[in-house]
Amino acid sequence: MTVSKGFKVTDADRKTRVGIAVKNLDELKKKTIDKFKLKFSPGQIDFQTTDGTIIESEEYFQTLPPQTLLIWVPAGEKAHTDAEILYKTIREVNEEYLNAGEKIQEFFTEKMKNKVYKLAEVLKGLDAEKTKLSAKADHPEWFEGLNTTAKTKEDYMFRRAQDRIRTYFYKTRDEIKNRREVPINAATYLFLELDAKLKLNKYHGCYFNRANSAGTDNMKSICDREGTFQCQGRWDKEQCLYSPRHSINPYVSRESRIIFQTWNLDHYKERSRSVIPAVCAALRTADFTVEDTEVDGWQVALSKKENTTHRNVFLDIKSIYNDLFTLNNLKFVHIVCHDKGAHYSAKAGPYLLQ
Template identity: 65%
Template sequence: MTMTTSKGFKITDADRKTRVGVAAKNIDELKTKTIQKFKLQLTPSEIRFQLSDGTFVESDEYLQTLKAQTLLIWVKQGECAQTDAEILYKTIREVNNEYLTAGEKVQEFFTENMKSKVYKLAELLRGIDDAKAKISVKCEHPEWFEGLDTTAKTKEDYMFRRAQDRIRTYFYKTREELRKRSDLPQEKLQFLLFELHNRLKNSKYNGHYFDRRKYNENDILRCICDKDGNFICQGRWDKEQCFYNASHMINPYKSREERVVFQCWNLDHVKERSRSIIPAICDALKKESSLENGDATVLLSTQVLLDVKSIYNDLFTTKNIKLVHIMCHDKGAHSNKAGPYIML
């Protein structure tokens, strides 16, 4: 879907040394103008755009959802820029290296990966006022909103949108991967994507996951933090809970530092999206088509045969998604298998 009018964006490079304004109606125009502004010896197909939290903007439809003046980072295909969180802990490590490596206690503190300690490090260096965690509105805690390109007036509104962004990205990536499969029955695929999109719109892209105001809602609409905004790592995909002695915990509502570091926390699919769910969806679409074409007595409708609800739950809900600290995010192959997504 192309924007009918141009929207302005802030474009920077991976080093974030240069920032320019670009107005465009779609990604293709944005790429062309970015190449001109930065005088790149590249073609539009050789670059793509990334948000500061690491999310890639890969479709016109996703671009349209972004607010005007959103900061976009151009990178070469196959490359990625550092996220805000990565820049934070790198800066802390370099600027305070001499101080932090002095003494046994501090050295012991760094025996684990820097990422596993980053929110404690931010607390050590800057001091986090717990009382400010309860504040919601921007005018009472302006430093929390520092550096954000957002119209949100409360922390909860901002966190709601960040959860939406993560779930929306899963949809766009899934749609893109399925549309590349020319061997799938296209009519049935379009029906599935339409149904998934409608369910996501009805649920507001599950933005409630990070919104602490939703603490007292029912199981479907409840946030995954407590009423104060504390998130606890739910453990690696094959574990019931976080297996670290002191479970990983963070409250992005406390300070700008913890908000930034929260970007390092992942929504991890127990049954993997690319390795398991996508193949299971493809198998279901093919099987459904085969049944209908091969047996005239099969009168079941597409809606009955294809288990859209299970697909939706596995892709976009906490029935299959866990919030995990970066140390508990296992990127290796998971043994859990998705599907079959056929109801006979």
């Protein structure tokens, strides 16, 4: 039996915050509409976390800890993240001072990406002596404004990395299962296998956890043991081309933690434009049957091509997993180096083994 959990719900302006106890996402939508007196139906609103992550499925909703702050938005829209609100607040509170100098005026005439970059540079070094502190009791201001049960910085950052990977999983699963041309049995099998592997790897929470800096392969943090992340450069570059290279340490201060939300885990081979179409093509190749078959340590779905001389075809679940969730295909990049254009030269698939 599902137990009710309490959440804090606010609107995009953060002006009103109410506590709501619910058992599922649909109930949260209905109660939010009632509490905020909205003229929407449940299907016309969405929820997002303060770092901009959209709650797209019931399964993801159930992973959220009690007292998580959620922002309701009209479906298809997004509210400002904490980082964007921080920027806006600094701009409004310090307008007279900030307009005093030519360099400061230049700060606010550039594009938002560069504004966030320069803001991050300004924040470097704040509370630097507290960087190594870990426990909430030792550095309480780092946790200010967070609705979390995490007792250490490392635990909190571990969960934030898990959130990003879970988002990729749920979005990919929903997009593929909504395609009518994809055999439902094959898609169901694939995502059961992917989910089992993700649980085994703890949804790669290690990526943001500095305690995992000495790990190996895809079970290692992206940062060093102090918690500093280096930009890995645009998808088509071997490294960040800026000098000095973009870097951030979210373990330093609350402000740095907030700015960290603007950094991206970017797919080299794009998830939506390349990986998903290639996975769908593989799933359409034949009707997969579930058998106790292993390839390179991974359980696979076996497809027998009828009325042909071809050998059995195996779904390459390992490659799909790596391209969706691991550093084989993910680069951690500063907002300036995040290119949202098509990655034409990076092709995924075919995700079949013979």
